[in-house]
Amino acid sequence: MAVYIVLLGPPGAGKGTQAKVISEKIKLPHISSGELFRENLKAQTELGKLVQGYIKRGELVPDEITIGMVKERLEREDCKEGALLDGFPRTRAQAEALAQMLAQKGETVDAVPYIAVPPKVLIERLSGRWSCRAQGHVYHEVYNPSKIRGVCDVDGSDLYQREDDRAETVENRINIYFEQTSSLIDYYRSRNLLLEVDGTKPIEEVSREIFLSLEKVV
Ligand code: AP5
Numbered sequence: 379m380a381v382y383i384v385l386l387g388p389p390g391a392g393k394g395t396q397a398k399v400i401s402e403k404i405k406l407p408h409i410s411s412g413e414l415f416r417e418n419l420k421a422q423t424e425l426g427k428l429v430q431g432y433i434k435r436g437e438l439v440p441d442e443i444t445i446g447m448v449k450e451r452l453e454r455e456d457c458k459e460g461a462l463l464d465g466f467p468r469t470r471a472q473a474e475a476l477a478q479m480l481a482q483k484g485e486t487v488d489a490v491p492y493i494a495v496p497p498k499v500l501i502e503r504l505s506g507r508w509s510c511r512a513q514g515h516v517y518h519e520v521y522n523p524s525k526i527r528g529v530c531d532v533d534g535s536d537l538y539q540r541e542d543d544r545a546e547t548v549e550n551r552i553n554i555y556f557e558q559t560s561s562l563i564d565y566y567r568s569r570n571l572l573l574e575v576d577g578t579k580p581i582e583e584v585s586r587e588i589f590l591s592l593e594k595v596v
Pocket of ligand 1 (some may be wrong): 387388389390391392393394395396407409413432433434437438439440444465466467468472477479502503506507508518519522533542550551571577578579580581584591
């Protein structure tokens, strides 16, 4: 049986940071819908051109576009043992589409670690975030600085600040999370899949909590 894990949490909770650690440890591909969109934006594909306005404004990309993109990604060879999903699903329609995609293969979502962080902390994290251009490795100027300022420790590429991390966009993304995504906490809790962790702790402690909670399930 394949293993499917969904990482849930508001913008800046640490989903991407934790996904890199977990995917390496449990050998599942890290599928980030945000990264897939950013790759398309960078390459200026048709999809990239279609979604750039939504991302710039911090709004959700429409469900049919997002679902199609993730479905195509999950059908690739490297996902045959499962995947670690980061940033998808974000709406009830996406959660149901995911359940349906997996059911067609006789699979289900196995666990949903939910990284809980209050809004005030999120703003501080996003305004200090630096991301690597080559592979999206994530740093924070205070909490997780790179060894050499402006350079990725892992692949040596430049670090940049995401356009949607500007103050006004961040606020919009957080509001949209509470309006459109936070209901998925109850959706997965009612299915006994939710594993809540305290995301305000240091990065290594959050990783440890996630691994401990996953051990019981995966
Ligand atoms: P996406 O890229 O998914 O952004 P997001 O959900 O807003 O999440 P972030 O990447 O901002 O935060 P994160 O939780 O990964 O935190 P990180 O680990 O970087 O989406 C971008 C856009 O794409 C969306 O706005 C939307 O337009 C579109 N989109 C994507 N998916 C979609 C979908 N399914 N449907 C529709 N539209 C979609 O950490 C943040 C910072 O905090 C870093 O600096 C990090 O170093 C630091 N940090 C992490 N953990 C800790 C810790 N424990 N203590 C201190 N600092 C920490």
